[in-house]
Structure formats: C-alpha cells, structure tokens
Amino acid sequence: MAQPARQKISRRPVHGVLLLDKPLGWSSNDALQKAKWLLRAEKAGHTGTLDPLATGLLPLCFGAATKFSQISLDADKAYRATLRLGQRTTTGDREGTVTEERPVAVDAAQLQAAVARFTGAIAQLPPMHSALKKDGKALYEYARAGTVVERTPRQVQIHAIDIVGWQDAELVIDVRCSKGTYIRTLAEDIGEALGCGAHLSALRRTASGPLTLAGTVTLADLEAMDEAARLALLQPVDALLADWPQVVLDADEAGRFLTGLRRRLLQPDAPALRVYGPQPRAFLGSAHITAGELIPDRLLSPAEVQSLLSPLQHPAPEPLQAAA
Known part of the structure; x- marks a missing residue:
C-alpha cells in the first residue's frame, strides 16, 4: 500500500530558545526535527546531543538563537x-x-x-x-x-x-x-x-548553563498546543547568555557595533558580554572587552534585531533577570 504523502508546511522565520524535556528513546536530532516541524521554523539547531537513554533538558535554538548554540555546548x-x-x-x-x-x-x-x-x-x-x-x-x-x-x-x-x-x-x-x-x-x-x-x-x-528544567515542555504537550501557544513558549534569543554581564549602548553606538566596528569603553576587560541597544532594549549580540575596546564576537543582523522588536513578533515570555 502506498504511504500517504507527508503534509507540506510553510516555513517562516522563528527566533528564540525552546526548553524541551526530551523523551526517553528519542535522539536529540529526532526531537529537534519534530519541534522544528511543529513551529514551522526555517532554521533550527540543538545545543549538544543527549543520549536516547537520557531524558530532560534539551535547549533547542531557532533562527537568530542558533548563532549562540556553542555557548550552551560549552556550558556546565x-x-x-x-x-x-x-x-x-x-x-x-x-x-x-x-x-x-x-x-x-x-x-x-x-x-x-x-x-x-x-x-x-x-x-x-x-x-x-x-x-x-x-x-x-x-x-x-x-x-x-x-x-x-x-x-x-x-x-x-x-x-x-x-x-x-x-x-x-x-x-x-x-x-x-x-x-x-x-x-x-x-x-x-x-x-x-x-x-x-x-x-x-x-x-x-x-x-x-543558566537554563534549568523550569519552563520545559514535552513533545506531546507541544503537539497538543495551538500555534500561538507554541510560539509563546520560546525564551528570548539571549536566554543562553543569561548569566553573562551586559553592556547597553546608545543608538549611535549600537548601529556602529552591528557593523562589526570596535567601540571604546571605560570598562575593565571582560571575556564574554551580552550587548544591547537602547530602550526598548534590543539584543545585538555577544562581545568581549580587551584593553578598553568592545570587540564584537557574534552579531545579530539588523533584520533579526528588527524582527525581535516588531510588535508582530510572537508574544514574548517574561524576560530573564539580567545578570548583575
């Protein structure tokens, strides 16, 4: 008997981090592909494999968040x-x-x-x-x-x-x-x-890293939700960096930072920072400070920044508390 054709879905840009409670017996990639399909996401990646024997926290990155997946790979x-x-x-x-x-x-x-x-x-x-x-x-x-x-x-x-x-x-x-x-x-x-x-x-x-089982969702629960509820579960793109110190730039400096230019700062050296634009606070990417210079590491594109600020973007969850 011929197998029914798999339903085609329309992919779209989705940005954020989904905290999945991976089920027993599933590979990390199988779980990722299922969640990607349910969210109709264009781009997705996981943050390191979790054996099929294991269950629990598997952060899944979508869109702009995939740029920072290595941070979770390297985390404790x-x-x-x-x-x-x-x-x-x-x-x-x-x-x-x-x-x-x-x-x-x-x-x-x-x-x-x-x-x-x-x-x-x-x-x-x-x-x-x-x-x-x-x-x-x-x-x-x-x-x-x-x-x-x-x-x-x-x-x-x-x-x-x-x-x-x-x-x-x-x-x-x-x-x-x-x-x-x-x-x-x-x-x-x-x-x-x-x-x-x-x-x-x-x-x-x-x-x-800073992520825990709090706020995780199972694949079964995700499948039972409507699309708006699934999107509302996404953590912000900067969730993987939530325990890093932050720097907030004014509008002019933020624009220059997004082009990859180094900026002078009167701050001590730091190996890893979250960088934001002015209010409403816009996440721009990651950087480090060496000899008084803020040096970009991973940047969002202007289009990604605008997408995250757009009122048409999916309902945002409560932001994670900024690191001291």
Missing part, C-alpha cells in the same frame, strides 16, 4: 543519575548485556568516600559506546563491530556529586560537571571504587 551541565550497583554491562548502561555481577555490601561512609574521590578535576577514558569520533568514525560503530580502539583520557571537572537516595542496589546522585563529562563512565568508576561494579540505569539532564 547538571544531571540526576541512577546507578545500578553490583552489575557491569557491555555498554555501561542498562541497554547492554550484563557481563559481571558482584554482591553489594556498602555503607553510607563508603558511598560518601567514593563520590568524593571523583569530585574535582579527573581524567575519564571515553566509553566505546559513545559518539566521539576516531579516524572519522564514531566509537560506537567500532564497538558494534566488536572492535576496541585506543582512546586518550580526557580531563573533565566534576563540581559536585550529591547523594539523593540509596536503597539496596540503587544509588541516585545529582552531578554538576563540565562539558564533555561521561556520566556513564562516572557511574562505572564509582562502582569500581565501591568494589561491586555498577552501570547507569537512568539519566536526566536538569540544567545547562
């Missing part, structure tokens, strides 16, 4: 992870085959000592079942073929590990860490430190 992350103690698997998570079982005989002091051991700057060996590439090929492709390749340990920063719950063989922890941290590897390493082994049985991302 937070996760709630559930570890199954006493079992190791081929993949380090629940999707793999159990390769080893050991008795679990640990107490609270041992748990605290184990998580403390992996707090701070640590080296992690990337797992074979990961998207990291070697010679142009993802590691999981080698793993599926039964090949183990040499990998180089990577330095990551674990800011904090808090024990949320522990019962029998199940340990739940909250982790705050730098980008590039493999929570699956962390789970296995904690299991080895406890002497019983472990694998990651569930994972939920709870934060990325």
Whole structure:
C-alpha cells in the first residue's frame, strides 16, 4: 500500500530558545526535527546531543538563537543519575548485556568516600559506546563491530556529586560537571571504587548553563498546543547568555557595533558580554572587552534585531533577570 504523502508546511522565520524535556528513546536530532516541524521554523539547531537513554533538558535554538548554540555546548551541565550497583554491562548502561555481577555490601561512609574521590578535576577514558569520533568514525560503530580502539583520557571537572537516595542496589546522585563529562563512565568508576561494579540505569539532564528544567515542555504537550501557544513558549534569543554581564549602548553606538566596528569603553576587560541597544532594549549580540575596546564576537543582523522588536513578533515570555 502506498504511504500517504507527508503534509507540506510553510516555513517562516522563528527566533528564540525552546526548553524541551526530551523523551526517553528519542535522539536529540529526532526531537529537534519534530519541534522544528511543529513551529514551522526555517532554521533550527540543538545545543549538544543527549543520549536516547537520557531524558530532560534539551535547549533547542531557532533562527537568530542558533548563532549562540556553542555557548550552551560549552556550558556546565547538571544531571540526576541512577546507578545500578553490583552489575557491569557491555555498554555501561542498562541497554547492554550484563557481563559481571558482584554482591553489594556498602555503607553510607563508603558511598560518601567514593563520590568524593571523583569530585574535582579527573581524567575519564571515553566509553566505546559513545559518539566521539576516531579516524572519522564514531566509537560506537567500532564497538558494534566488536572492535576496541585506543582512546586518550580526557580531563573533565566534576563540581559536585550529591547523594539523593540509596536503597539496596540503587544509588541516585545529582552531578554538576563540565562539558564533555561521561556520566556513564562516572557511574562505572564509582562502582569500581565501591568494589561491586555498577552501570547507569537512568539519566536526566536538569540544567545547562543558566537554563534549568523550569519552563520545559514535552513533545506531546507541544503537539497538543495551538500555534500561538507554541510560539509563546520560546525564551528570548539571549536566554543562553543569561548569566553573562551586559553592556547597553546608545543608538549611535549600537548601529556602529552591528557593523562589526570596535567601540571604546571605560570598562575593565571582560571575556564574554551580552550587548544591547537602547530602550526598548534590543539584543545585538555577544562581545568581549580587551584593553578598553568592545570587540564584537557574534552579531545579530539588523533584520533579526528588527524582527525581535516588531510588535508582530510572537508574544514574548517574561524576560530573564539580567545578570548583575
């Protein structure tokens, strides 16, 4: 039987950040394409992959916001992870085959000592079942073929590990860490430190930079909404930079800044800033200050700035509180 033709939609410019609560089993790209279709957006991108096994915060960028997606990629992350103690698997998570079982005989002091051991700057060996590439090929492709390749340990920063719950063989922890941290590897390493082994049985991302699960929407809820309600969920284009300090320029200086010109400022050096025009406050882009000069990094186009200020633009959510 012939498949029905997929409904064609009319794409249009959409600008902003959608805080998606990614469902279990979906790839980040599949979730992005579904949201892009529902919003009829011309341009969209996500801010780093979240494994199909994981749920939780996946910021999706639309239009002008895609220029700043790297900021979220580089930002610190937070996760709630559930570890199954006493079992190791081929993949380090629940999707793999159990390769080893050991008795679990640990107490609270041992748990605290184990998580403390992996707090701070640590080296992690990337797992074979990961998207990291070697010679142009993802590691999981080698793993599926039964090949183990040499990998180089990577330095990551674990800011904090808090024990949320522990019962029998199940340990739940909250982790705050730098980008590039493999929570699956962390789970296995904690299991080895406890002497019983472990694998990651569930994972939920709870934060990325200044963004949290507050204000997230599921794909099911998004699909059930009308178009106006979907658009109203979009966070401002500068949401990914909400924890950066800001600079506000007058109209003349803002116009020159948008052309890429450097501006003199009587302010100390700063590595990363949000830059705005005069009231009504218009977001112009990102910059840094070196030797008294405001140097543009990523700029919105004049058309994008005007689109964000237009009264015909979708209803705007409450703006995020400016950083001090």
